[in-house]
Amino acid sequence: MTSPLADNLRRIRERIAAAAERVERNPDDVAILAVTKTFPVARIRDAMALGLRTFGENRVQEAIPKIEEIGTSDASWHLIGHLQSNKARFIEERFTMVQSIDSVAIAQTLGRRLKTQLEILIEVNVGEEPQKTGALPQDLPAIAEAIGGISTLQLRGLMTVAPMVSDVEEARPIFQRLRRLRDEASQRLAMPLPVLSMGMSDDYVVAVEEGATMLRLGRALFGPR
């Protein structure tokens, strides 16, 4: 059986494998997060039939009905868009990871709402684009330190959305910087921060070459939104 989605997934895996080989990485160390925002539940089920199990949504309101329909036993859900404080109460028992923590305030609000531990990433606005969410690199140490004092939050690594560029090579220094910021934070906190969530449909090959452990792929899998 073949389908556009199956073909896309096969091509993505080939490109990940080739990129990993170029830099002597194990392609199994690169996870695919299928980004399903704007796509209906039927497309998520198609992806599950191909073995994909981890899905990214960027709005809590859009995610809730999808999570209710599909459940959390065969699929896990990551929030990748900005979390508003009034939505923090919807995270528990729905999402297994929030990738978009970008301030001490939202970390504290979320932490207070949780009864069990939740994995989180700090989103960093590496390109320092004024219109974008994500913590500025210089604010990262304070946020990471604050999270260390919140028992319900388990910091696993960093996430970034690279600037839109015409040549994907321009994204490379952004990914290199996120990796350096991760290495520094890991050393400062004296704990491993294994997750580097970077690389989207247009730039994931470069992200793999620069150490990504999680690619967030929407259009490359499902086609145009």
Ligand SMILES: *Cc1c(COP(=O)(O)O)cnc(C)c1O
């Ligand atoms: C939409 C989105 C993605 C996926 O984008 P594509 O270009 O469709 O791969 C990844 N990360 C975040 C934060 C997003 O909002």
